[in-house]
Amino acid sequence: MKRSSLRRSAIVSTIAITALAVMTACGTTGGGGSTRAPEQQKLGAMEGTVSILAWPGYVENGSNDPTVNWIGPFEKATGCTVNSKTFGTSDEAVTLMKTGDYDVISASGDASLRLIAGGDVAPVNTALLKNYAGIYDFLKLQKWNSVEGQSYGVPHGYGANLLMYNTTVFPTAPTSWSVVFDKSSPYAGKVTAYDSPIYIADAAVYLMAHKPELGIKNPYALDDKQLAAAVDLLKAQRTNIGEYWSDYLKSVQSFQTGNSVVGTTWQVIKNSVATGTPVDVTVPEEGATGWSDTWMIASHAKSPNCAYAWLDYITSPKANGEATAYFGEAPATQAACDFRTDCDAYHAGDKAYASKIWYWTTPIAKCVDGRTNVKCTDYSAWTTAWQQIKG
Template identity: 55%
Template sequence: MRKRTTSAWRSAAAVCALLLTAAGCGSDDDGKAAHAPDKLGKGEGKVNIIAWAGYAEDGSNDPRADWVHPFEKKTGCKVDTKTAGTSDEMVSLMKTGQYDTVSASGDATLRLIASGDAAPVNTKLVPNYKDIFPALKQQPFNSKGGRMYGIPHGRGANLLMYRTDKVKPAPDSWRAVFDDAAAHQGRVTAYDSPIYIADAALYLKHAKPSLGIKNPYALDEKQLDAAVTLLKKQHRAIGEYWSDYQKEITAFKGGDSVIGTTWQVIANLTQAEKAPVKAVLPKEGATGWSDTWMVSAKAEHPNCAYKWLDWIVSPKVNAQVAEYFGEAPANRKACAETSDPNHCAVFHADDEKYFQRVHFWTTPIKRCLDGRKNTTCTDYAQWTRAWTEVKG
């Protein structure tokens, strides 16, 4: 499961390259010389993949979860998977040029586009792309200049989970983990990543409209300072920050955590462990993720990479991954292939009204993503430094 958590230099470009390696500098460069192929050739016999745990299963973790070996048998492309623990790790690995494709979340995609490490994709070479939910196409986190830079894989929301026996009345706002966090001193939990700053910004958008926050990923310095101040206040009530889903399940089951951010799959597994928890989408909405399979601009095995992209979003395989990982599939035909007929309903796969309330992770860049023209926004490198400051 994912753990998500960013004189010697002769030019600004060199400094930017350094920042991109560490955390992302938020450049607006358009993928440099990267380009999409016009046609595919014969498979190269191999594909090197960077993936979240659970996305490229070969049966070694669970014999019932294996969509790698069938792919190898069908295509002749042997899969070599590197499991990454964070988006920052994915960005760093892609820079090595040793990998062909990556299952990047929105807090990594724009960095990969800006640095030229990801190439635009020719969606005509991915037949199953036509069945991807329209709302996942041409989004700010997976496209640029009208070109898709990947194939959508799946999506989910970051929810508010609480112990029903410890937190009363039932919360319906993120206020419970921010302004009211002290009510559960030492037993509040939060996602351990700089991108969590967007959760605070989303709450402030509603709690303090005078700040003028329109997009939780487009924060000027004043808005970022307000989010950091709120997170520092919350920090005093935090028991632990989580990135390992198993640790969060254990914490809620044992009562060490009673309220905090979570994913639907974690809530489901915690309930399966007989812990009295419930997860809700608060009235302010929520942040969330939409993952995208991107192709390296330096891919040594581009033909096998494209075959993988089409395979992983094919209806049956996309359904398998969505159920194993716990998310909404990207292919609308996958809902008819899930072993649990209620899976897509539970994860709101085709509920666009639900996802209109979800602000998908997007890499913060200096060009304000909310449309402001005469303002410079803070980028991911600044968010990374701010997150370090929050945690002390």
């Protein structure tokens, strides 16, 4: 008995010492400061490899579908072997980029600003990219790919978060997002919504049109009161939600079975539902949120020249056309439409359509709509709010 208690105390003290050692080893230091890398002035020799972090479907080398391959020509032309990794959410992208293992990233607007602020990506000298000139002007030097007039990347493509509806339930297309918000109760249990804090912006877009007294000018610049209003709207919506989706295949399936009849969606989901499924998509009159993706270069890239070569290549008409067509979004250049047939479906280059889209932007404390008299809610506040909405 005594022996066993002796042994037990030995084990306990071993654990305590180990824990203590681990704790001292970790220590405590302040948060690391970020340094701004200088813009590259001229191109050098290719390094031979480039590692790319991208959304699924952006970097295809024929391994998923032998006919879909725009990596092979790039490797042949530049001699840069591509290593790629995909991510599922913008947040995962930011986390992975922090490892410093990647040269290039395809960042959506809700990741790009965070990467810039974290010092993870470098300014991009667009003068070194010959295909930059062909890119739609309304995509250049936007809030989500530049800071104070300094470009931090090149646009890849863009798309809108659409309203998908079951045509049996809605014989005429709904014209307003109200069918998923305050008039959603007839479809209780069959409403779906995107499962991310960034979806709060969709509620804000709706409130911009229907509650002008809140004074929302930009759905990504919400002060405390405005965020509270959006949260209330989403909490009311929560009671009618059948399920939230972040995996697009899950959304495809629930619209096919009829478990969801109305909710936010992407064009690629509409393209993926089985033919004969009674669904259609629309952009309601309030406008919509959307994404505009940017290729960015890591601030400590091991292969900056191959990275520049990739940025130039992926915005070339053929590669950009193939990549954006495969994913299901509008390309960044008009010339890309020569290499795909479905540009019209995505309203490529339609400036009026593009202006209806509020592209994903990371909400930050310094209001992105230019207000200086209030502090806006940042992304972590949105994350907390989103968890409370889901309950």
